[in-house]
Amino acid sequence: MDALIIAGRSFHSRLLVGTGKFSSNQAMLEAMEASGSDIVTVALRRVDIDNPDDYMLKHIDRERYLLLPNTSGARDCEEAVRLARLARAAGCEPWIKLEVTPDPYYLLPDPIETYRAAKILVKDGFTVLPYINADPILAKHLQEVGCATVMPLGAPIGTNKGVRTRDNIAIIIEQAHVPVVVDAGLGAPSHAAEAMEMGADAVLVNTALAVSPNPGMMAAAFKKGVEAGREAFLAGLGKQRKFAEASSPLTGFLRDEK
């Protein structure tokens, strides 16, 4: 598979994985391994960032994975910025998955606060990967302020509903100059394949792996889904047509007419 380039850095895998909701740290590590992922995101609220013995931080091999801290739980710009800076101060690379989700119910991203935080963090030298609703205009704004990707949701987080925001994601993909990572709501490898076939640069998956009875096997399945989708996109999918097109055209006889 061709490499995924984010902010000038090259990654083999186009599948990013999350670390929440797993039944054990062992299950999480197995899923990470099987996913073939190069980028794993960790909620700063879940780890003790200053503690080198923190189980999760200790067991994620930073030679192998880019540890992408996220600001999950932040209610506004200020909180997200504060968390990102803390992670950097604690020795994390200055990459941040920006999540501002003031509503603890559907965990939908706040476009206004996300935009404000993105501006500050980019200026501050961070590589910013913002989680957003599938809003093409917001994606343009974030791109303009210097975000390294945009990460539109396929469906509300944790719902496993698939690419429900398909039409808007298609517009974002068409217009974006930065990689588009479809984040949230992907529940099956076929959903990941669908996003990749549409031309998304990568996908991020967490709940579908974490709550599967077999996270490792599910991660391997997602890996294949992502690869299949990417290859199909590169190969060029046939266009879907409304009407059947005969291989011997019905109006072929008219070709001779000048």
Next chain:
Amino acid sequence: MSFPDEFKKYDHKEVLDRILGKSAQDVERALQAERPSIEDFQALISPAAEKYLEPLAARSHQITRQRFGNNIQMYVPIYISNECTNGCVYCGFNCSNSVSRKTLTLEEIEKEALTLHRQEFRHVLVLTGEAPNAVRNEDLVAAIRKIRPLFSSISLEVYPMDVAGYRDMVQAGVDGLTIYQETYDPVLYEQLHPYGKKRDFQWRLGTPERGGEAGLRRIGIGALLGLGNFYIDTFFTGLHGLFLAHRFWRTQVSVSFPRIRPADGGFEPLYQVTDRQMVQGICAMRLLLPDGGLTLSTRESARFRDNLIPLGITQMSAGSCTAPGGYSHQDEGTGQFHIDDDRSPEEISRVIRAKGYEAVWKDWDAAFLEENAS
């Protein structure tokens, strides 16, 4: 509109009649609903739903796992005072009980906190009675500032405050509030609270939203099961939770299911809430509030708690002691009630793991509130 206003719209007898009148069909419809309405909730807690406990539990399990994953968040209470001027007839802290009283000093509080920190706890719930001459808002602020460096989340379960009081708590570093209505039956409430500040039913009913107003991130409510009618108290707890979730959309609402325990004073439950009813209440609450935290304390037996883990619970306490000073074995006062599950935090976390869940000790960061806290 405030919740006390919303509450006034309901006639208790009518609510009870509706719940008791729900049919099997109503229950089936409620179980099928994508987002159950408050009417559906009435069906789910009704006697008609008793036969549907298994499908109700299955639905609750599935929603909880999807939303919260295979995680149980761990917390522990710290009692800093058992002095109280209220006369709640069911409570060990009742001021007419002649038990040894104690309010911890800041040093003692810190000792307790250090003991709990060593046991890996990062989420704590600070508790007191209601005794303005023993614990005032400024004493709480001092206590919170003292223990704040040790914990990532500090919640309060203390006497009700006004909005300004809760703002002071947020400033000091508190992110959560737990306040039980005890019972939503105003007549019974009056009988159970013969004197003291707590006697004011309406003031208590409006307390969670004063916390929301002040910007607290987590608000926990509940009825003390065994006081009032199970159907009435469960229904109004659900209604209250739904109201708070809509009104304070940035705040996470959680619901606790405290069932009354033996305490000094010898109070006997007025209403027997069975294990089956408790499970029904918890699972129905999950369907009503798919994103709400559902909390279970050590009041319940080890066996019951273990079996509830996969049914919808998201937060559990462990190794709890309800007496001030009890963790570090300082000259402790009398406890609020007798706990049932007395296993150590490590033991409970082993059980959680055996059930296929991960005990999560830290799921918040004090840094969220840093600018507020000073």
